[in-house]
Amino acid sequence: MKLKIALLIIPLLSLIAFLLFFPYKQIIAFTFEDKDQVLCFLPLKNEDTFQIKYTHSIHLSDVIETYSASENEITLKELSYKDFAVGMPSNAEGDEVFEVRNGTYYITNMNRHFPYIDLRLGQVRADHRIIYKDHTYTLSKFIEPGTWIRMSPQKISYWEQLKGVNISE
Template sequence: MTNKNNTKRWLWGIGILILLAIFFIKIPVFVFEFEERTYFLMEDSFQLKWIHSVEKEEWIETYEMQEDELYLSETRFKTFGAGVPSSAQETQLENGFVKMNVDIRYPELNLTVSENVKTTIITEDSEIPIYTFASDYDVVHITNRRIHLWQLFMGGKL
């Protein structure tokens, strides 16, 4: 009888610890807020890729989490044109791309997505065509923040 009671107490204790974790532990995520849905990306960084509207060439930016900001560490493009950073820490040619190491921080990004420019998120494991998550020219709001575990279950995962 004592063994059963001890097992029940352990199970209740573990259950309470899990519930406390779900409601009190926060984890860092990138948050992608579309008009009707929120998605979370549990990575330390991601790349944002699109086709430039003027040059019609790929453009790729690398964003990292730094505290409560989005840190743009690198940008890659094939031709100089509109939107190219005016200053960079280092510039080099790599695999047909001009690669610029930059140091720009943003509190948030408000990104207009479009099938025309194929707005895509690249992670370690996959490419996510976020233009398929919304209508053409909808805006996705991108931030990074610490969220409770229960919030992760309420939103979607990219």
């Protein structure tokens, strides 16, 4: 009898452990740059696009970068900005397209791939925001301004979701 119970319990416990700890959920993770500690995350589907919007520190106008994410990389798709100034491109490269629409400069058809993106969260003006599915999430609500963070695509388990900070909730 004990053997039958053990033969039932062991597979059941294994299944529960698998369901709890198997990384299956695609996210963009925001971690400390030099550590693997997830500060917060944004769940998204493979190839979904999201945007990073911030206020440029010199010309004080908004910059919007549009990205997509796959399992192991982030791809810059588009850049838009209102002012030519320090740090902003003046033209497109390769197959990219540079255009002006309603006073805003756009570089489209971008296909720049990164395994991760490092970023220092603005303390004064930048006001870094993530825009995903018509919702805007201000990163300083989840991460202290001035923190050096790394954005990377990852998969996490149900357990990690329970103990982490989902910025979309």
